[in-house]
Amino acid sequence: MSERVLITGGAGGIGAAIAEFARESGYEPVIIDRVGDGIIADLSDPDSTAAALEEALSDGPIHRLVNNVGMIKVARIEDLSFEDFEKHWAVNTRAAVQCMQAVLPGMRERGFGRVVNxxxxxxxxxxxxxxxxxxxxxxxxxTRIWSLExxxxxxxxNTVAPGPIRTPMFEAANPPGAPATRAIIDGIPVQRMGEPEDIANAVDFFLNERTGFVTGQTLYVCGGKTVGAMGI
Known part of the structure; x- marks a missing residue:
């Protein structure tokens, strides 16, 4: 039986690329998302998330976790509603904590686990x-606290922090052809947009059993954007 890896938001974009890399590395992806062929759940809702995690773990413990799900709604501070603020925290942060708590007992029992945020x-x-x-x-x-604990x-x-990656979510927040979007791309030192596979490759490294002496780290996969011009 192949090792399983739990991937939230794995039905499309970066998550789908992570799932494909996982298959190529011999893992069995277990995907929780609101769409697709995996376990269907609304990760903004704690009860829906709990039910999905119970289903995911019904076949036994999972020792690899990728907290990938995310949402973004662009708003300047004066226009930011508390409803949207809370939903960002529910999807982008609370879901990760809930998933970590669910898989941790199995990781501890085995004495092995790989988590990528x-x-x-x-x-x-x-x-x-x-x-x-x-x-x-x-x-x-x-990431830093959990690595210590x-x-x-x-x-x-560990954390992977993507720069500008060609996904529907990026294009929704950064309309193609807009001057601001063009400036983002022109400011990338490697002179191209990132692809979901660029992120999946980094995640694959952190999931590897041999990567046991790297923890608590953040890897920016951004084409040099973090050391070049800012503004994505």
Whole structure:
């Protein structure tokens, strides 16, 4: 029986690429999303998330977790509603905590676990991203805390922070052809947009059993954007 890896938001975009890399690496992806062929759930709702996790773990413990699900609604601070703010935290942060708590007993029992949180380069600053950046920055903080708490259990926890990646979510927040979007692409040192496979490749590294001496880290996969011009 192949090792399973739980991937939230794995039905499309970056999540789907992570699932495909997982298959190629010999893992069995267990996907929780609101659409697709996996376990259907509304990850913004704790009860729906709990039911999905119970189903995912009904076949036994899962020792690899990718907290990938995310949402973004662009709004400057004066236009940000508390409803949208809370939903960002529910999807981008609370769901990750709930998934971690669900799989942790099995990881501890085995003395092995791999956890990857998907954050964003936007945590370093981008207009209109108050709720999104705050909720994703929280994931980076959780990565550091969990790595300290769980290292003794053989569990590593790391973050991958994508830069501009060609996905429907990116294009919804950054309309193709808009001057601001063109400026983003022109400011990438490698002179191209990232693809979902670029993120999946980084996640695959952190999920590997051999990557046991790397924990608590954030890897920006951004084409050099974090050391070049800002503004994604």
């Amino acid at each position: 998907i954050a964003s380069r936007a945590v370093l600053g981008k207009e209109g991203r108050s709720a999104y950046a705050a909720s994703k920055a929280a994931l980076m903080g959780l 769980l290292g003794v259990d053989g569990v590593t926890v």
